[in-house]
Amino acid sequence: MKNNRQKQINRLNRMLIYVILIFFSVVSLLPLYWVFSTSMQLDHYQDIDMERPVSYVDSNPPKMYPMGFKLYFEHWKEAREAEKVGDSELAEHHRGMMSHIIDNTFYTFKSLFTNHDIGRWFINSLYIAVIVTFGILLFDSMAGYVLAKKRFPGRDVIFWIIISTMMIPGQVTLVPMFIMIRDLGLMDTHWALILPDLSMVFGVFLMRQYMYSIPDELIEAAKIDGASEWKTYWKVVLPLAKPGLAALGIFTFMNVWNSFLWPIIVLNSAELHTLPVGLKTLQDANLASFKLLMSGAALAAIPMIVIFLIFQRYFVKGLTLGGVKE
Amino acid sequence: MDGSEALKEEIQPNRKENKKVHEPNKRNIWQEMKKNYASYLFLTPKLILFTMFIAIPVIWALVLSFQEYRVTESNIFVGLQNYIASFESTMFKKALWNTFRFTIVTVPFNIISALIIASLIFPLGKLSQNFFRSAFYLPTVTSMVIIAMVWRWMYNYDFGLFNHILGWAGIESVNWLGQSNSALWALIIMQCLIPFGVGIIMYLASMGAISKNLYEAATIDGAGPIKQWLYITIPLLKPTTLYLVILSTIGSFQVFTQIIMMTGGGPDGATETLVHLIYKTGFRDFDFGLAAAQSVILFGIILIFSVIQFRMLRHDD
Numbered sequence: 196m197k198n199n200r201q202k203q204i205n206r207l208n209r210m211l212i213y214v215i216l217i218f219f220s221v222v223s224l225l226p227l228y229w230v231f232s233t234s235m236q237l238d239h240y241q242d243i244d245m246e247r248p249v250s251y252v253d254s255n256p257p258k259m260y261p262m263g264f265k266l267y268f269e270h271w272k273e274a275r276e277a278e279k280v281g282d283s284e285l286a287e288h289h290r291g292m293m294s295h296i297i298d299n300t301f302y303t304f305k306s307l308f309t310n311h312d313i314g315r316w317f318i319n320s321l322y323i324a325v326i327v328t329f330g331i332l333l334f335d336s337m338a339g340y341v342l343a344k345k346r347f348p349g350r351d352v353i354f355w356i357i358i359s360t361m362m363i364p365g366q367v368t369l370v371p372m373f374i375m376i377r378d379l380g381l382m383d384t385h386w387a388l389i390l391p392d393l394s395m396v397f398g399v400f401l402m403r404q405y406m407y408s409i410p411d412e413l414i415e416a417a418k419i420d421g422a423s424e425w426k427t428y429w430k431v432v433l434p435l436a437k438p439g440l441a442a443l444g445i446f447t448f449m450n451v452w453n454s455f456l457w458p459i460i461v462l463n464s465a466e467l468h469t470l471p472v473g474l475k476t477l478q479d480a481n482l483a484s485f486k487l488l489m490s491g492a493a494l495a496a497i498p499m500i501v502i503f504l505i506f507q508r509y510f511v512k513g514l515t516l517g518g519v520k521e
Numbered sequence: 522m523d524g525s526e527a528l529k530e531e532i533q534p535n536r537k538e539n540k541k542v543h544e545p546n547k548r549n550i551w552q553e554m555k556k557n558y559a560s561y562l563f564l565t566p567k568l569i570l571f572t573m574f575i576a577i578p579v580i581w582a583l584v585l586s587f588q589e590y591r592v593t594e595s596n597i598f599v600g601l602q603n604y605i606a607s608f609e610s611t612m613f614k615k616a617l618w619n620t621f622r623f624t625i626v627t628v629p630f631n632i633i634s635a636l637i638i639a640s641l642i643f644p645l646g647k648l649s650q651n652f653f654r655s656a657f658y659l660p661t662v663t664s665m666v667i668i669a670m671v672w673r674w675m676y677n678y679d680f681g682l683f684n685h686i687l688g689w690a691g692i693e694s695v696n697w698l699g700q701s702n703s704a705l706w707a708l709i710i711m712q713c714l715i716p717f718g719v720g721i722i723m724y725l726a727s728m729g730a731i732s733k734n735l736y737e738a739a740t741i742d743g744a745g746p747i748k749q750w751l752y753i754t755i756p757l758l759k760p761t762t763l764y765l766v767i768l769s770t771i772g773s774f775q776v777f778t779q780i781i782m783m784t785g786g787g788p789d790g791a792t793e794t795l796v797h798l799i800y801k802t803g804f805r806d807f808d809f810g811l812a813a814a815q816s817v818i819l820f821g822i823i824l825i826f827s828v829i830q831f832r833m834l835r836h837d838d
Contacts (some may be wrong), residue, residue: 212641213649218654219638223716226671229682233674253680256689280597327567338567347557348550351565360575362827365774366796367816370809371581372574394574399567424559424659455778456796459802471666475782478670485674503662509653510662514719515726 230496233489235261235300242266244294248386252486254405263300267293303490313494315466316473323385323469324451327392331447332440336491339402340432344414354403357396369460376461388469392451398443401516405439406432442513445506452499469494562571586817590809592621593644602812607759613815615790616798619705623794624773626714632765634713635720636758641752642721643728654722658828661718675700675830677784685772708779708792720765728754795819 233252233475240262241248251262274289307313341347342354373393381387409432435442455471462472477491503510538680554561575795586603607613642653660668664749675682676697684694697707731754777796786793786801799819803812 212645215636216641216653220653222714223657223660225627226668226675226715227663229675229769230667230671233671254687255680257680257682257685334567334570337563341563345557345560345634347560348553350560353568356576357567360571360579361826362574363579363820364771364816364823365821366775366799367582368575368578368812369799370585371578371804373803374576374581374809390570391574394567394570396571396575422565423722428563449662453666455664455666456800459781460800467716471664474670478673478782479726485680488670489674492670493659495668499662499664501661503659504655507651510658511654511722511726514722 215307220288227496229494232261233301233485234493235263235490237262237296237299238267238303238485238486239297240266240280240299261300263296267296267300270296293400295496303487304494305496306487307491310466311473311477312468313470313491315474315497316468316470317383317494319467320452320469322473323388324448327389327451328436328444330393330397332444335398335402335443336406336433336436336440337428338399339404339406340428340436343403343406344409344411344432348466354399354505357393357399361396361400366456369457371392373460373501382461383463383467385467388451388454388458391457392454395447395450398447401513402436402439404516405436409435438509438512439516440518441506441509442443445502445509446513448502449499531598541661569696582813583817585813587748587814588810596773596810597806601809604818606811606820607815612790612793613798616747616793616795620774620794621775622705623709623712623776626768628769628773630713631717631769632720632762635717635754635765636724636762637740638716639721639724639728640754643725650725654725657716657721658718660715665778666782668715669779673783675709688769701788704788704791706778708783711779712773712776717769720755723761723765724758727758731757761829763833767827770826770830774819774823774826 237249237251239248239250245277248340250257270289270292274293275288277283277286308353368391376382376387376391381390412434414427417431420429453471453474454469458469458472459475460507461467465473465476468476474488474491476496478488481487583598587598587600589599589602590596638653638657642650645653678684678694678696678699683697683699687694692820695703699702735753735757736749739753742750775796776794777800780792780794780797781800784792786797795815796819799812802808802815
């Protein structure tokens with residue numbers, strides 16, 4: 196009896212936990228859902244029985260999902276009915292409405308590519324993030340490797356100096372870096388983003404932590420086999436550091452992809468914008484076109500969401516690696 | 522461990538020589554440096570970038586903060602004038618106070634909610650664990666620019682989601698971002714409702730590292746799950762908590778993206794924050810000296826908090 200009651204209480208507890216967690220995850224995901232929902236909401240939609248076009252984007256009460264999906268399905272059903280009874284004119288009408296709905300649902304996405312150059316921003320963001328990620332992986336693993344595995348005069352001093360700057364907020368260097376980039380003639384170029392990003396030091400710390408886990412014996416064995424320092428690093432150390440590299444790579448990519456404050460300071464030309472900068476100019480110029488803004492936000496959000504879902508375990512790994520204390 | 526140490530001694534006969542590095546013998550150090558030239562080469566690319574884009578700018582910022590920056594002529598040293606001007610300006614004081622209020626509410630809220638959510642996720646099966654972890658971490662990988670854009674839209678006075686929801690409950694619409702007594706609170710509420718994904722993942726990892734024996738012993742002693750949570754889980758998670766507190770405090774002091782995307786510091790400075798003010802001083806008014814001083818003050822505040830934090834961390838070990 197008692198055991199049975201205990202079981203019931205346990206099951207109840209479990210249910211309660213799920214209810215609470217589902218509620219919180221809905222709250223946490225609602226804004227993202229609202230981005231996608233608004234981006235595909237019907238805007239200036241007009242059916243045959245309507246006097247003037249309606250917009251579901253700012254209707255009251257708000258439509259909680261893209262109305263186009265529902266209306267498309269309805270017209271599709273009616274078109275089939277009409278075909279069944281042989282009323283080809285009516286079927287034609289419904290087919291026309293279907294394509295009207297499709298156009299209306301996705302027209303802002305099209306406009307982002309044709310009128311706002313979002314494709315360009317995407318490519319800029321992508322290639323900058325890729326260059327910085329690979330540069331960081333190479334330089335930081337080289338530095339982390341010798342800082343963890345070699346003994347040489349000055350090693351600890353160098354490490355200490357690099358690490359102590361990790362506490363300095365990036366805003367401190369904004370003004371001097373602005374003057375420097377301007378005097379180097381790099382203002383409004385992508386070099387102004389790539390060079391400072393390549394100098395981030397977090398990866399040195401993370402790589403050094405990771406390199407400690409590589410057995411000294413393997414490095415020594417390579418040396419005995421006559422491998423040069425570079426070959427040892429390239430052929431022995433790097434392959435063993437792959438999980439650490441993956442974690443660092445993903446975090447670097449995410450940071451660069453999402454970086455905002457510095458890019459809005461140094462980038463002016465629209466064709467050089469990265470996605471976050473482009474989104475800001477989009478918002479500044481189209482404050483009231485919610486559908487357009489949310490379409491831009493949706494397109495910009497998709498790549499990071501996809502990357503996160505694919506490489507999830509490396510995100511977890513990178514977070515826990517970075518947090519490990521010595 | 523002893524075995525591998527011995528092995529290292531065997532295959533690395535010059536190890537004993539390495540120890541001489543610590544002796545104050547100049548010739549030996551020079552020789553050591555020459556012998557390890559490859560290590561220095563490995564460090565060179567990062568060191569050049571670090572010097573150019575971090576070390577020099579940091580020192581330069583300090584120098585600039587004591588200067589009045591002139592574009593045409595050379596800069597002149599003005600002593601502490603930029604610092605005095607900062608603390609005398611009402612906008613700076615407002616920014617300081619707003620940043621402080623933002624931090625003092627959001628950091629504890631985010632950390633406590635991350636701890637509670639992680640505690641609820643931890644006992645679940647692997648599949649549900651993964652699902653909820655992703656659900657709570659997804660907003661963290663999304664750019665704050667995107668999050669700010671949609672929150673601005675949800676806070677919209679006429680058509681925003683929140684005012685519609687309030688309308689269903691019969692409550693009058695609120696001009697969330699448009700009036701000075703609610704704008705900062707709107708931003709604080711937003712920050713509280715964005716899950717602290719990093720915190721949840723770190724807590725989950727740390728919970729996995731707590732020995733099960735402790736809980737078994739507590740169960741035998743008759744402690745219920747809540748007591749176990751209060752007296753075992755929370756104390757043992759303390760290092761993680763402290764790490765997260767400092768991480769999110771630093772992040773919170775640097776709040777910027779929401780401000781520029783949602784309010785621009787307004788209305789009437791009600792949402793002005795330190796970093797947004799630095800941005801405005803430096804790159805709208807081009808008062809580089811003053812902006813540098815403000816950023817050094819920001820660093821000072823963060824440093825004070827960090828030192829307190831590191832003290833507590835060390836005390837724990």
